[in-house]
Amino acid sequence: MSEAQVVTRFAPSPTGHLHVGGARTALFNWALARSLGGRFLLRIEDTDQARSSEEATRGILEDLAWLGIEWDEGPTLTLPDGRSLGGDPRGVGPFFQSERRAGYDAAVQALLDRDLAYPAFETGDELDALRREAREQKRNFRYRRPADFDREAALARAAGGEEHVVRFRMPERALRFADQILGEVHFEEEQLDDFVVRKRDGFPTYHLAVVVDDEAMGVSHVLRGQEHLNNTPRHRALQEALGYREPVYAHLPVIFNADGSKMSKRDKDKAARSAVKEGLASDEARLRAQVGDAVDPGSLERWLGDKKSQLPDSQLGALQEALALDLPGIEVEDFRRGGYLPEVLVNFLALLGWSPGEKEDDGRDKERFEPAYLAERFHLERVGRGNARFDRKKLLAFNQETLAALDDAHFLSLWDAWCTRYAPKAGGRLGARAELFAAAIKPRSGTLADPTDPAGPGAFVFAANEAFPFDEKAVAKFLRKGEPNGLEQLAAFRETVAGLDPFAPDTIEAAASAFAEARGIGMGKIAQPLRVAVTGSSASPGLGETLALVGREAVLARIDRCLRECA
RNA sequence: GUCCCCAUCGUCUAGUGGUCUAGGACUCCGCCCUUUCAAGGCGGCAACACGGGUUCGAGUCCCGUUGGGGACGCCA
Numbered sequence: 001m002s003e004a005q006v007v008t009r010f011a012p013s014p015t016g017h018l019h020v021g022g023a024r025t026a027l028f029n030w031a032l033a034r035s036l037g038g039r040f041l042l043r044i045e046d047t048d049q050a051r052s053s054e055e056a057t058r059g060i061l062e063d064l065a066w067l068g069i070e071w072d073e074g075p076t077l078t079l080p081d082g083r084s085l086g087g088d089p090r091g092v093g094p095f096f097q098s099e100r101r102a103g104y105d106a107a108v109q110a111l112l113d114r115d116l117a118y119p120a121f122e123t124g125d126e127l128d129a130l131r132r133e134a135r136e137q138k139r140n141f142r143y144r145r146p147a148d149f150d151r152e153a154a155l156a157r158a159a160g161g162e163e164h165v166v167r168f169r170m171p172e173r174a175l176r177f178a179d180q181i182l183g184e185v186h187f188e189e190e191q192l193d194d195f196v197v198r199k200r201d202g203f204p205t206y207h208l209a210v211v212v213d214d215e216a217m218g219v220s221h222v223l224r225g226q227e228h229l230n231n232t233p234r235h236r237a238l239q240e241a242l243g244y245r246e247p248v249y250a251h252l253p254v255i256f257n258a259d260g261s262k263m264s265k266r267d268k269d270k271a272a273r274s275a276v277k278e279g280l281a282s283d284e285a286r287l288r289a290q291v292g293d294a295v296d297p298g299s300l301e302r303w304l305g306d307k308k309s310q311l312p313d314s315q316l317g318a319l320q321e322a323l324a325l326d327l328p329g330i331e332v333e334d335f336r337r338g339g340y341l342p343e344v345l346v347n348f349l350a351l352l353g354w355s356p357g358e359k360e361d362d363g364r365d366k367e368r369f370e371p372a373y374l375a376e377r378f379h380l381e382r383v384g385r386g387n388a389r390f391d392r393k394k395l396l397a398f399n400q401e402t403l404a405a406l407d408d409a410h411f412l413s414l415w416d417a418w419c420t421r422y423a424p425k426a427g428g429r430l431g432a433r434a435e436l437f438a439a440a441i442k443p444r445s446g447t448l449a450d451p452t453d454p455a456g457p458g459a460f461v462f463a464a465n466e467a468f469p470f471d472e473k474a475v476a477k478f479l480r481k482g483e484p485n486g487l488e489q490l491a492a493f494r495e496t497v498a499g500l501d502p503f504a505p506d507t508i509e510a511a512a513s514a515f516a517e518a519r520g521i522g523m524g525k526i527a528q529p530l531r532v533a534v535t536g537s538s539a540s541p542g543l544g545e546t547l548a549l550v551g552r553e554a555v556l557a558r559i560d561r562c563l564r565e566c567a
Numbered sequence: 568g569u570c571c572c573c574a575u576c577g578u579c580u581a582g583u584g585g586u587c588u589a590g591g592a593c594u595c596c597g598c599c600c601u602u603u604c605a606a607g608g609c610g611g612c613a614a615c616a617c618g619g620g621u622u623c624g625a626g627u628c629c630c631g632u633u634g635g636g637g638a639c640g641c642c643a
Contacts, residue, residue, distance in 0.1 A: 013643045048642055124641065131640090140569050140639070165641050182572065191570050191639085199641040206643045230571060230638040253573080254636065262636080348579095351592090355580060365581060365591040384573095384580080387636060391578045394593040404606070444605045457605075478603095512602080527602035539604035546603095 006038025008221045010064075010071070011210065013045040014056035016313055017331040018063035020390065021225065021255045021263060024349045027374075028252060028383070029223050030069045031350070034375035038220070042074030042086065043213060044096045047203045052098075056313075061085075063332040067342045068371050073217075092217040097209050100216075104204035107212045107242060108166055108197055112155075116241045117197060118145060119158035120167045142193040145169060166198040168208075168238060175233040180250035180380045187233045195234055207234050215244040223380075226251045226387075250380050253353050256389045257328070263390060268327045268334075269303070269310045275325050276304065287323075294318035329392065337422050339447030340395070341414070344402050346371050348395045352388040354378065368398070400446040408438040418448040429462065436505070436549055437461060440541035460535035461549050465557045474538040475566050478528040486529030487567060489519075493526055494559050503552040505544030512543055533562035 010026035012018065018026075033040035042064070046052035061077045064070075065085060074095045076086035086095075094100060111117035120143075122130075127143075134141035145167070158164050170193060176186035197208035204212070214222065229251045239246055257263050279287035291300065295315045303309050311319065320327055329335050335345050351367055356377055358366040403411060412434055430437050437451070437458065444450070444457035451458040460468070479486035496511050497503075512530070516523045527543045534555055540546045547555050 011643085015643080045643060051642075120641095122641095127641085135568080138568050142639090167641095179572095185571070187571070193639090196641050201641080203641090205641070210643085225637090226572065227637055228643085231643095251572085256636085351579060353579095357581070359581090359591085363591080367580085367592060386573055388580090389578060391593065394579065397593055400606095474603095509602090516602085523602040525602085531603060537603090541604075543602060 005218060006033060006036040006221060007041060007217065007219050008033040008038060008223060009041045009043055009214070009217065009219050010069075011043040011045050011213075012060050013048060013051070014053060014060060015048070015051045016056055016059075016265065017333050018060045019263070019265070019331055020329075020335075020345075020349065023063065023067060023069070023332050023345075024255060024352060025223065025225055025252060026064055026069050027067070027346060027349055028354070028378070029221075030071075031374045031378035032221060032223055032380065033072075035378040039072045040070075041092075041217060041219075042071040042095065043217070044075060045206065045209065046096055046098045047206065047209055049098075049201065049203065059333070063336075066336060067332065067346055069346075090218070097204070097213065100209070100213065101203070103212050103216060104198070104209055107208065108204070111168060111197070111241060112166065114241075115151060115169070117166050117168045118149065118151060119154045119164040120194075120196075121154075121157065121162065121164050140191075142190070143167065144194055163200055165196045165200055167194040168197045168234075168241070170194050170234070171237055171240075175236060177232055177236050177246075177249060179229075179232075180248055181383050181385060182229075182251060185229065185232070187230075192233060192237075197238075207231060207238065211235050211238045211242070211244065214247060215239070215242070219247055221248045221250065223250045223252065226254055250383070252383065253385060253387045255352055256387055263330060265330055266308070266310060268316060268330055270307075271327050272311070272316060272319055272323075272325055273304060273307070275323065276300075276319075279323070290322050291319065292322060294322040335395075337449075339418055339422075339445075339449030340399050341402055341448075343371055344399045345395070346374070348398055350374050350378075352390065354383050357382055368401075396446045403445055403448070404443050406442065408435055408442065411442045412438045415448050415451060419452065422449070423452050433461075433549055433551075436545060440545040440549060444541065457541070460537075460540060460546070463536070465554050466561060468536045470532060470562065470566055471537045474528075474532045474536075478532050478538060479562070479566050482525075486525070486532070487563060489521070489526050490529045490533055490559055491563060492519075493530065494556065494563075497547070497552065497555055497559070500552070503548060505542065505548045507544075508547045509542070509544035530559075532566075534558045 008029040010022075010029050012022055012026075030040045032038075042061075044057055046057070057075070061075060065077055065079055070085050072086075073088055073090065073092065074086040076084055078084050088095070108117060112119075131141045172189055174186060174189050175192065176184060179185050195207060196205050198204055213219075232249055232251075236246065238244075255263055257267065276287065276291070279290070295303070295311065295318065299311070299315070303311050310316075316327075319325065327334070329338055332345070336342070347367075347369060350369075354374075356366045356369065356373075358377075360366050406414070415438070441451045441458040441461075450456040452462070453459065479490070493512070493515055496515055500507055500511055512526050513523060516526050519525075528538055530543060531538055531540050531546065534540075534547060534550055541549075550558065
């Protein structure tokens with residue numbers, strides 16, 4: 001491998017689904033590597049034994065692959081199309097930190113040998129007490145090796161098997177580094193302390209592992225969230241102590257919710273919790289039944305009682321499903337389930353902190369682009385410094401626009417795939433009407449979930465003839481008002497419907513138009529009553545499409561029902 | 568509290584000392600089209616946080632204030 005090779009990495013900890021913030025970090029790392037002709041690698045930071053899980057790892061890999069953020073090196077994943085991602089062509093793996101213990105131990109030993117690190121024996125409780133005390137005295141708690149520290153004795157205690165952590169001796173001087181996005185960043189010596197590099201359980205801390213791995217894997221550019229900015233001096237000091245190369249650093253602004261709060265999975269718990277409480281208050285028995293075994297009663301109580309607690313992903317998901325909750329999208333999977341297209345999410349995420357700085361031919365800013373464009377044009381110089389809010393409305397607008405531009409067949413196949421995964425009961429009921437459905441519903445859909453949404457533009461197609469509700473206002477306005485009123489027009493048009501052949505959009509339109517002309521009425525006088533009778537509301541796709549989608553028999557049944565119930 | 572970072576329409580942003588009476592997108596509002604809705608077309612509302620400098624000239628440079636965010640773990 002050449003020294004000049006550009007290598008970027010995304011290094012998530014497998015503690016849950018991929019968050020959109022993490023997805024953006026991964027995306028920018030990927031784009032940076034692609035634009036510079038480098039390699040993008042994926043590493044799993046699973047040094048936290050208590051919180052990491054294999055399930056979460058798999059979920060993250062799948063989320064990334066779905067977005068099209070493909071890694072050149074890292075854990076392997078076989079795609080639906082048979083291709084395989086990851087692998088270890090340069091021989092720098094393994095890519096799970098839990099499997100790289102030897103390297104960390106060697107680094108820690110090297111530091112220990114040169115008195116650049118030392119064993120420390122305080123327990124977590126003792127440190128907590130010290131921190132509390134410092135806080136009460138309104139001063140900062142900094143761990144520094146005492147002046148009278150007895151190195152030999154400490155080493156001997158550690159060698160004797162006494163439980164301890166290893167702390168790195170932070171240089172007693174100010175540190176600075178050049179950030180590619182923020183510029184020069186400096187930290188005063190008083191801010192820095194002797195941080196832990198090896199935990200009591202023998203695992204390295206994040207700081208040690210990330211530095212050792214980045215060096216071993218030849219990572220040239222570290223692009224990560226701004227929450228890591230304060231960690232950088234630690235990493236720089238460690239690199240100097242270990243004689244490592246210095247990577248290029250760049251820290252990305254944070255992503256927020258529309259209301260300015262930090263985007264967090266807690267938002268979902270919060271929304272779910274208030275929905276459950278509401279349900280409990282209005283009809284407890286019904287809610288309990290709905291929740292069923294999605295969440296066991298004990299956990300549910302605890303979760304309801306503690307505003308800060310979170311339900312495990314699987315339980316929250318089950319709850320969402322059981323109650324048909326509309327939770328705020330936080331994770332990539334939420335948007336996939338919500339019917340967003342991966343390239344649209346990528347486009348939108350890219351705009352959160354990056355902009356092409358280019359105009360379209362009509363003078364508008366370039367902001368709609370494909371992932372390939374990003375891979376080619378991405379530059380660190382064009383990454384912004386301010387935090388960005390996640391505007392779901394704009395994302396939805398992008399998605400709708402993209403869906404509308406799809407040809408009907410393509411839309412249909414994407415919608416089919418979405419149904420297979422998220423709404424198996426809804427798909428496959430259309431048969432020969434599928435193409436007509438796509439043509440009518442596509443331009444009215446913001447997401448792939450809209451066609452099957454009970455309140456969506458396609459709901460009338462799936463409605464049961466005898467069960468859907470009639471909109472009161474529409475009934476009053478279009479069926480009961482006027483002389484003759486809509487009901488009378490409907491009754492008269494019923495004959496036309498019964499005799500129409502073929503029963504297709506254009507013949508229906510023509511028949512309705514002829515009917516209106518023959519009676520000397522406006523098209524609206526027959527179209528609107530028909531809409532209300534057939535869909536329950538006054539808004540639907542074109543009249544011909546609407547009736548054809550419902551089908552002759554159902555249209556007749558619905559007209560009859562309407563005549564009966566709305567008179 | 569301490570340290571670090573940030574600051575253009577409600578939101579995402581363009582803007583790198585004069586071409587800025589600040590441009591685009593989303594949202595919102597109006598009009599047109601029209602058998603409804605959606606789409607589309609046209610138009611509108613709306614911002615350089617504040618105060619000092621530097622300069623012939625500041626959205627653009629410097630300082631301060633205010634506001635926002637992040638970090639302060641044997642989490643990552």
